[in-house]
Amino acid sequence: MGAIWTLALKDLRLLLRDKPGLFFALFFPILYAVFFGVVFSGGGGGDGAGIAVLVVDEDQTESSRSFVDGLLALDGMEARRADRETATARVRKGDATAYVVLPQGFGAASRRMLFGSRATLTIGVDPSRRAEAAMLHGLLTKQAFAPMRDPGALRAQVKAALVASAASGQDGLAMRPFLVALEQFLGNVVATTEANKTAGAEGSRAAETDGDAFGFQPLRIEQESVVRARRGPRNPFAITFPQGIVWGIMGCAAAFGISLVVERSQGTLARLLVSPLSQARILAGKGLACFLAVVSVSGVLLLVAVVGFSVRPDSWGLLALGIAANGIGFVGIMMLLSVVGKTEQSAGGIGWAVLMVMAMLGGGMIPLFAMPSWLRGVSSISPVKWAILSLEGALWRDFTLAEMLMPCAVMVAIGAVSFTAGTMIFRRTL
Amino acid sequence: MLTFAGLTKRFGENIAVRELSLEIMPGEVFGLLGPNGAGKTTTIQMATGRLAPDAGSVDVRGLGAPTRTEVRAALGVAPQELALYDHLTGRENLAFFGRLYGLRGAALRNRVDELLERTGLADRAGDRAKTYSGGMKRRLNFAAALLHEPSVVLLDEPTAGVDPQSRLHIFELVAEQKAAGRTVVYTTHYMEEAQRLCDRVAIMDHGRLLALDTVSALVAGHGGQSVVRIETADGEVRVETDDAAAAVAAQLKQHPDAHGIHVDRPDLETVFLALTGRSLRD
Numbered sequence: 001m002g003a004i005w006t007l008a009l010k011d012l013r014l015l016l017r018d019k020p021g022l023f024f025a026l027f028f029p030i031l032y033a034v035f036f037g038v039v040f041s042g043g044g045g046g047d048g049a050g051i052a053v054l055v056v057d058e059d060q061t062e063s064s065r066s067f068v069d070g071l072l073a074l075d076g077m078e079a080r081r082a083d084r085e086t087a088t089a090r091v092r093k094g095d096a097t098a099y100v101v102l103p104q105g106f107g108a109a110s111r112r113m114l115f116g117s118r119a120t121l122t123i124g125v126d127p128s129r130r131a132e133a134a135m136l137h138g139l140l141t142k143q144a145f146a147p148m149r150d151p152g153a154l155r156a157q158v159k160a161a162l163v164a165s166a167a168s169g170q171d172g173l174a175m176r177p178f179l180v181a182l183e184q185f186l187g188n189v190v191a192t193t194e195a196n197k198t199a200g201a202e203g204s205r206a207a208e209t210d211g212d213a214f215g216f217q218p219l220r221i222e223q224e225s226v227v228r229a230r231r232g233p234r235n236p237f238a239i240t241f242p243q244g245i246v247w248g249i250m251g252c253a254a255a256f257g258i259s260l261v262v263e264r265s266q267g268t269l270a271r272l273l274v275s276p277l278s279q280a281r282i283l284a285g286k287g288l289a290c291f292l293a294v295v296s297v298s299g300v301l302l303l304v305a306v307v308g309f310s311v312r313p314d315s316w317g318l319l320a321l322g323i324a325a326n327g328i329g330f331v332g333i334m335m336l337l338s339v340v341g342k343t344e345q346s347a348g349g350i351g352w353a354v355l356m357v358m359a360m361l362g363g364g365m366i367p368l369f370a371m372p373s374w375l376r377g378v379s380s381i382s383p384v385k386w387a388i389l390s391l392e393g394a395l396w397r398d399f400t401l402a403e404m405l406m407p408c409a410v411m412v413a414i415g416a417v418s419f420t421a422g423t424m425i426f427r428r429t430l
Numbered sequence: 431m432l433t434f435a436g437l438t439k440r441f442g443e444n445i446a447v448r449e450l451s452l453e454i455m456p457g458e459v460f461g462l463l464g465p466n467g468a469g470k471t472t473t474i475q476m477a478t479g480r481l482a483p484d485a486g487s488v489d490v491r492g493l494g495a496p497t498r499t500e501v502r503a504a505l506g507v508a509p510q511e512l513a514l515y516d517h518l519t520g521r522e523n524l525a526f527f528g529r530l531y532g533l534r535g536a537a538l539r540n541r542v543d544e545l546l547e548r549t550g551l552a553d554r555a556g557d558r559a560k561t562y563s564g565g566m567k568r569r570l571n572f573a574a575a576l577l578h579e580p581s582v583v584l585l586d587e588p589t590a591g592v593d594p595q596s597r598l599h600i601f602e603l604v605a606e607q608k609a610a611g612r613t614v615v616y617t618t619h620y621m622e623e624a625q626r627l628c629d630r631v632a633i634m635d636h637g638r639l640l641a642l643d644t645v646s647a648l649v650a651g652h653g654g655q656s657v658v659r660i661e662t663a664d665g666e667v668r669v670e671t672d673d674a675a676a677a678v679a680a681q682l683k684q685h686p687d688a689h690g691i692h693v694d695r696p697d698l699e700t701v702f703l704a705l706t707g708r709s710l711r712d
Contacts, residue, residue: 002532003529003530006530007530010518013518013522014517014518017517018517266511266514266515267509267512267513268513268514270480270509270511270513271507271513272530273480274478274479274480274496274502274509275502275531276499276500276530276531277530278499
């Protein structure tokens with residue numbers, strides 16, 4: 001074991017003296033995490049297309065179903081139907097950003113947009129996701145205004161309001177002349193639309209403009225906090241630092257993968273091979289060095305996150321487990337990267353190309369929640385996804401030990417398979 | 431002692447070393463002489479366990495083959511390719527390699543200091559190896575092979591591309607290993623180094639052992655006669671002889687007006703030429 005430590009400490013010392021390697025293993029990840037953390041906390045973080053929203057239709061009327069269909073088709077939102085219990089659980093877990101509940105009576109209220117009490121719906125969202133919540137408010141309001149883009153539908157709303165007003169006999173007297181005039185105007189618009197398709201488009205725009213000009217909100221949105229139900233990220237740095245840590249880990253894997261190629265090209269590997277060390281111990285030394293670097297880089301970044309950016313892990317124990325699993329996973333990946341190139345340049349180029357693809361697919365560049373659903377499915381093939389998940393699980397997703405086992409087991413399996421494959425190829429090329 | 435018995439190594443169709451059998455004694459500096467591609471480095475690599483022979487065997491001090499890690503602990507190897515960590519200092523390089531051979535604490539520090547002193551690198555010990563000259567790196571490369579005081583020292587072209595000062599340091603270190611009773615195998619294609627340092631020399635070409643003996647015996651057996659050239663007013667007189675001194679005396683009697691005398695003695699170059707029909711550096 002002494003010789004393995006000696007080898008590992010030598011490699012760590014070399015890494016500390018390798019300025020480009022150290023930059024990518026330590027300083028770049030900190031810059032990455034801080035930069036994107038600041039961007040997200042500045043209110044720009046929630047504007048990513050496709051926030052995941054679960055829609056609960058408790059009204060089950062034609063109007064509510066129509067509203068839900070509209071939400072499902074909206075750009076900027078990945079909406080899915082769910083029941084309330086499932087929606088609450090998934091938002092608590094972080095599988096979805098928010099839920100929207102259409103309560104009973106929503107359909108009836110939405111049909112009398114210009115008369116009586118407004119339609120009300122409820123959203124459930126993590127309070128830390130202010131940007132996403134604001135975006136969701138906007139999208140829901142936009143959808144509520146949707147009927148007004150159709151002059152015929154709007155005319156029907158006006159007619160319904162006039163009938164209801166007359167029937168009640170106690171309300172809407174002041175509005176009645178305006179509604180009568182509006183109904184006549186919309187009748188003209190509909191006639192023009194039917195006569196001329198082009199004019200119809202213009203009429204639609206006119207109606208939209210008129211709708212916007214009303215200056216009222218057709219919808220009342222109540223917001224439920226889900227923070228008591230789950231402990232989500234307290235700030236955007238809890239999301240960006242796991243990504244930063246994984247960038248640091250990738251930097252370590254690249255640096256040590258290249259270092260094995262350099263050992264070969266500079267002849268030091270030949271000297272190690274004629275020393276009284278077995279090949280297994282030499283590779284174990286390299287692996288230990290990479291593992292220690294991964295743990296150290298993760299530790300330094302966590303320290304920066306905790307001290308400088310108020311990131312508070314849910315569980316230090318599970319975090320240690322996640323870091324260890326990531327270390328094992330990326331030691332294996334390092335071993336595989338070390339045999340892909342024959343020269344320092346080719347190993348570095350190919351190695352970083354592979355790691356960049358892993359990062360792109362696995363949420364290392366943009367958060368998983370901001371990815372389209374098809375890409376989220378594909379991301380499972382990337383070790384980066386599991387590495388980030390194992391950190392987020394302990395940092396803010398409030399994973400139990402059982403839930404942590406999945407990403408950790410995936411990382412360990414990736415490490416074992418790739419280390420074995422890398423070692424076999426390495427020995428064949430000696 | 432280092433023993434090669436019927437050692438053969440093939441790379442595809444090419445036979446790099448062909449049935450090489452040698453026995454190299456403790457306290458002996460043994461030269462492996464031959465041009466590039468003669469099979470010297472392949473022989474050294476089999477002696478270190480880096481390459482497994484296709485046929486035959488290597489034995490180190492009766493311990494067995496160097497493919498076993500415990501046998502390799504008896505070997506000190508200075509590879510032809512400089513094998514140093516550029517970003518470590520000279521001292522750190524030696525300390526690292528010393529630890530791989532089990533040296534620790536004061537013993538390691540003392541040994542490192544001693545070798546830095548012996549190789550003339552003490553005043554640059556704290557500088558990174560990448561700042562060293564080629565000769566200094568070559569000396570450090572040699573020192574790294576001697577840290578654990580090995581019984582068998584394998585030096586593969588240890589003076590390739592070095593300055594005269596470094597060459598002298600290396601010669602002194604080789605002499606010290608011999609004095610300490612170690613077995614030294616020294617590959618080179620510089621015949622003057624082999625003549626100066628080696629007790630016995632094996633001449634190899636195309637993987638074959640062409641001749642093996644002491645330098646003087648090889649020269650006597652294969653070098654031919656000395657040539658005495660007398661420059662006179664009428665031109666040059668050439669005489670081939672086994673006794674150059676007697677021939678010079680006789681020629682001076684015959685040509686009292688001689689204004690120049692040259693004696694070309696046979697050396698390993700002429701031995702190699704005689705054995706292969708070509709120059710050592712072709």
